Amino acid sequence: MDIIDKGSRKPPGTLSVHVSRHLDWGDLKAALAAGWADYRAAPQFGLFFAGIYVAAGLALAWALATQSAVAWLVPAAAGFPLLAPFCAVGLYEVSRCRETLQPLRWGGVLSALRGRGDDQILSxxxxxxxxxxxxxxIAHAIFAIFQSGSGTDSLAFLLTGTGLVMLAFGSAVGALLALGFYAVTVVSLPMLVDRDVDFMTAIIASLSAMRQNGVVLLGWAVLxxxxxxxxxxxxxxxxxxxLPVLGHATWHLYRRLVA
Structure with a gap:
């Protein structure tokens, strides 16, 4: 599949995106090895971005343990991993700089969060x-449906028969949403760091990668x-x-997917 860039500052047709159809399990192993090498070479960046994510997770866990708003806090905790890809944008820039032998500077890595000056990553x-x-x-609505009539809004409800059924159903719905979210972001975010394309072009490329390499990329999602x-x-x-190793590895998987 060739996707012609129509949203960049370059004239249309000057940039083509070709998505490989030949990803295999060996590529996942190689990407993980390269991700580990990137983390070991520049751990300060991985620890910084992961530290922010960990701090947010600890704050969420504290809120879940001390507050009574279970209907909101449990879905927030379950959906927390959905935010990980955006936290990994700086890690993609670190891997890109190492790959192209560019110097690693905090200013350059942090500026990657803005993309290539066109706010596509912010979009x-x-x-x-x-x-x-x-x-x-959606999760709050599921909680409200199952919780109605129980007369409780506490963590103890989750251990009841109804609560366990609710968790199973909510997990199934969440898994479907997470899969769609993964399909949209697995290639698009590293591409926006790497190339001067608009976010719709990047999303289309990501969906194309999923369609052409579905089994292997589903395996990557499970991992x-x-x-x-x-x-x-x-x-x-x-x-x-x-988190840093997976972030760096995702960059290397993207490089194997997109020529």
Whole structure:
């Protein structure tokens, strides 16, 4: 598939995006190895971005433990990993600089959050937070339906039979939303760091990558979800390593997908 850039500052037709159809399991292993190498070479950047994410997670966990708004806090905790791709944008820039042998400077890495000066990444950020808000509304509605008549709005409700059914149903709905979200962002965010394209072009390329390499990319999604879940168990501290490595690895997977 060739996608012609129509949103950049360059004349239309000067940039073509070709999505590979030949991703395999060996590519995932190679991407993870390259991600680990990037993290070891410049751990200060990974620790910085992951530290922000961990701090937010700890604050959310504290709120969940001390406040009574379970109907909002539980969905927020469940949807928290949806925000990880935007936190990884700075990590993509670190990997890009290392790949192109450019010097790593804090100013350059942090400026990657603005994209290539055209606010396309910020537009994607808005989409991410809107999707997160959409999930909160859906999850709150599910909670309200199952919780009605129980007379309780506490964590204890989650351990009842009705609460467990609600968690199973909500998890299934959340998984479908997360899959759609993943399909939109897996290629688009690193592409916006790498290329002068508009966010719609990047989203189309991401969906094309999913369509042409669905099995392998679904495997990558499962690996990310499992790794993030395990990393969050020890007070979120595992994310200080897992999140940067996965972020760097996603960049290298993108480079194998998009020529």
């Amino acid at each position: 994607m950020g808005v989409i991410i937070f809107v999707a997160f808000g959409f999930w909160l509304m 990310i979800a499992a790794a993030l879940f395990i990393a969050m168990l020890p007070a979120f501290l595992g994310l200080l390593v897992v």
